[in-house]
Amino acid sequence: MNCLIRAAAQLRGVAGLAVAGAEARGVALRRGLALASGTRSPLVAATSTLRSPLPLVATSAPPARFMHSKGERELVEFLTEEITAERKAQKVKNIPTELDGFKVQLNGAEVTLTKKVDSETISINFNVNHTVDSESSDDEVVDADKEEFAEMRSRPQFEIDIIRGDATLSFTCSFIQDTQPVQEGDGYNDVFGIDEITMYQGEWNDKIYAVAGDVLDGYLYDLLMNYLEEKGISNEFAEKLSDFSTNYEHSAYICLLESLSKFTVKP
Incomplete structure (x- = not known):
């Protein structure tokens, strides 16, 4: 009886590993397709957004002194x-x-x-x-x-x-x-x-x-x-x-x- 229980647990562990591997391969496949199609996954897009330069903002500061008047x-x-x-x-x-x-x-x-x-x-x-x-x-x-x-x-x-x-x-x-x-x-x-x-x-x-x-x-x-x-x-x-x-x-x-x-x- 104990041998049957251990065997069943081992089968469930193997099945879990198989499912996790399949999910990982699916994620990798989706990322590859996304890169090939020119679209970005949410993670890549978020990372790219964080690294993009800040936009230039116009200021009302006075001109530098070297800009002489007419x-x-x-x-x-x-x-x-x-x-x-x-x-x-x-x-x-x-x-x-x-x-x-x-x-x-x-x-x-x-x-x-x-x-x-x-x-x-x-x-x-x-x-x-x-x-x-x-x-x-x-x-x-x-x-x-x-x-x-x-x-x-x-x-x-x-x-x-x-x-x-x-x-x-x-x-x-x-x-x-x-x-x-x-x-x-x-x-x-x-x-x-x-x-x-x-x-x-x-x-x-x-x-x-x-x-x-x-x-x-x-x-x-x-x-x-x-x-x-x-x-x-x-x-x-x-x-x-x-x-x-x-x-x-x-x-x-x-x-x-x-x-x-x-x-x-x-x-």
């Missing part, structure tokens, strides 16, 4: 052409370090010329900002067809300090405009004139007295101009100072254009 692009295009033209018109590429025996010191728009003679130190200071004007007079008409324009020149006001020990004799001078009429009987044609004169000990301050050049006695004024000429500050020197200032101002202008272009392009 105004910026037009500005950069103009600056590129302007810098090229200004460099072609530039007469002096390298600013000299000496001018008629005066050592040159540059500090931004500030220029200092210094010369030592015996026990004296002569210092000339000026600033090139807002010093450029046209050499043509207001009455002169520019021919637009010929595209001829007057040269731009820098004529800065300049300070002359003659220092001996602790004492300083100081002149404030400026270039004489071409439109100023020359007085009758005046045989001189000065390029610059004395605006103010003062003298002080130590450091200058607002309490120190100064006198305007146009109220000085005429003969005293001429003697002071002769005195400056003996110190090397003549009409010829003033012309050279104007040339130097013109070239340096032009160089500073080109640097400003280049800095503006880099600032506009930089993200």
